[in-house]
Amino acid sequence: DAKTTQPPSMDCAEGRAANLPCNHSTISGNEYVYWYRQIHSQGPQYIIHGLKNNETNEMASLIITEDRKSSTLILPHATLRDTAVYYCIVRAYNTDKLIFGTGTRLQVFP
């Protein structure tokens, strides 16, 4: 599976959009981009995934660049409860394993 690079930490004001970047320059054609988050002491939580088109659900939006070498997870109106570690993971759809990196620690402040 391709390697991902994320900034170790970010801050965001409550109510503002949080834009979390992820670089996956070695991604191949059959690999999806997955995002998970882990709130302190809890198990990781699935957020969203996509292949090449932008995706949106009730939690977030995923923007994937046209060359698929990077993506951005957008939390449109961050709340204090969005403070967590966010993991960007690249995985081939026919691969069962999900390998976590170090993620981005997002701190939402009042």
Place this chain on the structure above:
Amino acid sequence: DAGVIQSPRHEVTEMGQEVTLRCKPISGHDYLFWYRQTMMRGLELLIYFNNNVPIDDSGMPEDRFSAKMPNASFSTLKIQPSEPRDSAVYFCASSLSSDGYTFGSGTRLTVV
């Protein structure tokens, strides 16, 4: 749905003792995964099952660790004998085919 259920939530044991962690996946899910999380190593995949069959156990650290899935609704991760370096949070997750995983709340293991 109650989600993925792990027990116990916390376990404190003495070095050399046997430890058994338990997991009940979401009904209907065909994949089950065991992860370990520590500050130093982050989230590590230990082993996973598909339709109750172990598929990849390459992440199991050594022979002291073993995992079983006797049926679709139950799995165990056993450490025998336990060592202080096994102290970590152990997560179980399940999924339907290759969709998003659902994780349990974890078992915090402390070996003294």
